[in-house]
Amino acid sequence: MSLYTERMILSRDQLIGMYQTMQRIRSFEEKSSELYTKGKIGGFLHLYIGQEAVGVGFISALKEDDYVIGSYRDHGQCIAKGTSTREIMAELFGKSTGISRGKGGSMHLFDVKRGFLGGHGIVGGGIPVAAGVGLAIRYKKTDQVVICFFGDGAVNEGAFHEALNMVALWKLPVIYVLENNLYGMGTAAYRASSIPDLIRRASCYDIDREQVDGMDVLAVREVAERTIYKTRTDKEPRFIEAITYRYRGHSISDPGAYRTREEIEEWQKRDPIMRMENYLKENSMITDDEIKAIREEISAEIQDAVEFSENSPFPSKEELYTDIYA
Amino acid sequence: MAANITYREALNQALREELQNNPDVFIIGEEVAQYGGAYKVTEGLYKEFGPERVVDTPISEEGIAGCGIGAAMLGLRPVVEMMTVNFTLLAMDQIVNNAAKLRYMSGGQFQIPAVIRTPQSLGLQLGAQHSQSLEAWYAHVPGLKVIAPATPADAKGLLKSSIRDNNPIIFLENEMLYGTKGEVPEGELFIPIGKADVKRQGKDITLISYSMMLIQAMKAADTLAKEGIDVEVLDLRTLRPLDAESILASVKKTHKAVIAEADWKSCGMGAEVTSIILSGAFDYLDAPVVRVALAEVPMPYSKPLEKAAIPTADDIAAAVRKIMGKG
Numbered sequence A: 001m002s003l004y005t006e007r008m009i010l011s012r013d014q015l016i017g018m019y020q021t022m023q024r025i026r027s028f029e030e031k032s033s034e035l036y037t038k039g040k041i042g043g044f045l046h047l048y049i050g051q052e053a054v055g056v057g058f059i060s061a062l063k064e065d066d067y068v069i070g071s072y073r074d075h076g077q078c079i080a081k082g083t084s085t086r087e088i089m090a091e092l093f094g095k096s097t098g099i100s101r102g103k104g105g106s107m108h109l110f111d112v113k114r115g116f117l118g119g120h121g122i123v124g125g126g127i128p129v130a131a132g133v134g135l136a137i138r139y140k141k142t143d144q145v146v147i148c149f150f151g152d153g154a155v156n157e158g159a160f161h162e163a164l165n166m167v168a169l170w171k172l173p174v175i176y177v178l179e180n181n182l183y184g185m186g187t188a189a190y191r192a193s194s195i196p197d198l199i200r201r202a203s204c205y206d207i208d209r210e211q212v213d214g215m216d217v218l219a220v221r222e223v224a225e226r227t228i229y230k231t232r233t234d235k236e237p238r239f240i241e242a243i244t245y246r247y248r249g250h251s252i253s254d255p256g257a258y259r260t261r262e263e264i265e266e267w268q269k270r271d272p273i274m275r276m277e278n279y280l281k282e283n284s285m286i287t288d289d290e291i292k293a294i295r296e297e298i299s300a301e302i303q304d305a306v307e308f309s310e311n312s313p314f315p316s317k318e319e320l321y322t323d324i325y326a
Numbered sequence B: 001m002a003a004n005i006t007y008r009e010a011l012n013q014a015l016r017e018e019l020q021n022n023p024d025v026f027i028i029g030e031e032v033a034q035y036g037g038a039y040k041v042t043e044g045l046y047k048e049f050g051p052e053r054v055v056d057t058p059i060s061e062e063g064i065a066g067c068g069i070g071a072a073m074l075g076l077r078p079v080v081e082m083m084t085v086n087f088t089l090l091a092m093d094q095i096v097n098n099a100a101k102l103r104y105m106s107g108g109q110f111q112i113p114a115v116i117r118t119p120q121s122l123g124l125q126l127g128a129q130h131s132q133s134l135e136a137w138y139a140h141v142p143g144l145k146v147i148a149p150a151t152p153a154d155a156k157g158l159l160k161s162s163i164r165d166n167n168p169i170i171f172l173e174n175e176m177l178y179g180t181k182g183e184v185p186e187g188e189l190f191i192p193i194g195k196a197d198v199k200r201q202g203k204d205i206t207l208i209s210y211s212m213m214l215i216q217a218m219k220a221a222d223t224l225a226k227e228g229i230d231v232e233v234l235d236l237r238t239l240r241p242l243d244a245e246s247i248l249a250s251v252k253k254t255h256k257a258v259i260a261e262a263d264w265k266s267c268g269m270g271a272e273v274t275s276i277i278l279s280g281a282f283d284y285l286d287a288p289v290v291r292v293a294l295a296e297v298p299m300p301y302s303k304p305l306e307k308a309a310i311p312t313a314d315d316i317a318a319a320v321r322k323i324m325g326k327g
Helices: A003-007 A012-037 A052-059 A075-080 A085-092 A126-140 A152-156 A158-170 A198-205 A217-234 A261-268 A272-282 A288-311 A317-321 B007-021 B045-049 B061-073 B085-099 B135-139 B152-164 B211-226 B244-254 B269-284 B303-309 B313-323
Strands: A067-069 A146-151 A174-180 A208-213 A238-243 B002-006 B025-029 B054-056 B077-081 B115-120 B145-147 B169-174 B181-185 B197-200 B205-209 B231-235 B238-240 B257-264 B290-294
Touching (some): A012 A052, A012 A075, A012 A217, A012 A272, A012 A288, A052 A075, A052 A174, A052 A217, A075 A085, A126 A146, A126 A158, A126 A174, A146 A152, A152 A174, A158 A174, A158 A198, A174 A198, A174 A217, A198 A238, A217 A238, A217 A272, A272 A288, A317 B303, B002 B007, B007 B025, B007 B045, B007 B169, B007 B181, B025 B061, B045 B054, B061 B077, B077 B152, B085 B115, B115 B152, B135 B145, B135 B169, B135 B238, B135 B257, B135 B269, B145 B152, B152 B181, B197 B211, B197 B244, B205 B211, B205 B244, B205 B313, B211 B313, B231 B244, B244 B257, B244 B269, B257 B269, B257 B313, B290 B313
Parallel strands (some): A067 A146, A208 A238, B025 B054, B077 B115, B115 B169, B145 B169, B205 B231, B205 B257
Antiparallel strands (some): B145 B238
16 A cells, blocks of 8 residues: 555544534635625635635645645635634735735735745736746755646636646646636636646646546545645646536626526535535534534634724725835 | 717727628627626627627637737737736737737738727725736837727727727726716717827816826816816827827916826826926926826735825825915
8 A cells, every 4th residue: 555545544633624624714705705795895806615625625635834826716725724714804804914914805815924825816827936936845955845726717828838837847846736616707618728628738748637526525635645745755746627616706796697506506516515524424423513513613713703803903004115115 | 969878888889880880890808708798898799799709718818919919910800808907917928029019020011900908997906916007018119009098988989999090009998987977979989099188178287197097187176176276187098199289288378287197107107298298398387297196016905005005086186286386
């Protein structure tokens, strides 16, 4: 038996931890959506609801000093990397206690302490940056890895192809995770790609690749363990396509007229949190009372994050000119 | 006859009329067809004109711009929609190295009758990567015409003129303006490219502006009128080529100028306008030319910081009062 399958034996605590993180993300996003309609949060708001298993499955398999880089749909990954819901919610409120001191907003979460490198607002913008992070890891000769998340829309950007070629050419420890939620904004992925099977995009760069059910956190975790182990060991890039689905619109202002209610409901039947909950119950690892307790605890945590954000001050006027040097 | 319609509707009318007028005109861009445009400017056009004339694309800005330019080399008249100005940065090479230069460096063998339409936006808490004004970047480039209408009538008339123009045009719309209403004459409407417009006659001072900042400039002029300051408001409308004649005519009349712009001051549009005034009307000036512009920072997300970074009608009025010695 190879090393990575041995490592895939997860403790009850680890399993419940993944369940909790997914639940925390779901509750955080639902609360954000509600607060947006109340005008507490402005700008764009891209929710991670439905995709929780991808971020949690991968990030839970990382070491603390590994790096994560994301797109504008970044709340879930930032939570999974360990940033507190207080700091993220306060950022969405534009408060000085936010993780980016209120200056970044929903799309630009950064957490240097926890290795979360953004929060990138332009489609595909983080993909070449991840190559640079991989370059620095190799340069410093550490055994870290970086995971870069992006959506199906991003594979059609030139930046994607430039970066994939470079990480493969130079053998950089970068794991690219394509979160294929089937739609780039309102355009179905198959309408935007000459090959519907997006994992093949990695094949011409000869990058080791694998597809996974992004609605199943255990399947994701298993692929993540294997992938991270391999990349940490041989320092070579990997490409994973996670098939997933976003329940909400591209952003909160997207009515989503391009897909049917039935399609959404069909995907919701495979809800990653529900599946994990069933798995834990079937294996007698959790009771209904414990589930209830977890939900209540998370609900209280999110409520605390909201209160913390409400009570935090906005940045002072002087902050307008801090961190600008030219 | 005129109709009171939104800036968005005016643009949609211009597109529809030009699609009807010339079979060589087509629209290409992200979400322009089935979705109806991210900001609904192309709504209904896909239904009316079909998938060959209203073309959805992958998220591939450089590719999209190149498609427009290549098609234009063969004489088609593409209207390229870039979802926001921020995404035009990914198409910069095609726009600056190809669109702007192909006619010149081919010795006039090729023309590029392409329009690149794109909205800018500020003040919607969209954060640093989605709240910027890049008009000066494009206006810097010989070979590009840059247009930034502020009213529905100008939006319609200038877009129609742009589509009929034989050279590449960066057509800068504004998210803040899409819902604003104004009188638009019915039927064919062409507004000449390169002509500024006096939006309000006045004798005391010239207030020069364009796009969303023009709305603030007009508000400031209303306020100042009540204080006895008679402001002339000049809407540049076209940023390249700039209408130096109209700028100088107004400043020679009023002897004072304030420029209200929604871009950064350093190397911004106001710097160019100031230079035109100083070299063409220096002897007529009674006061220094003053610019009111964005704070020189990437746009912060936090509401109070964002508010502090974007000039308002009050800021413009204060700048005018100061020059008039009434501040």
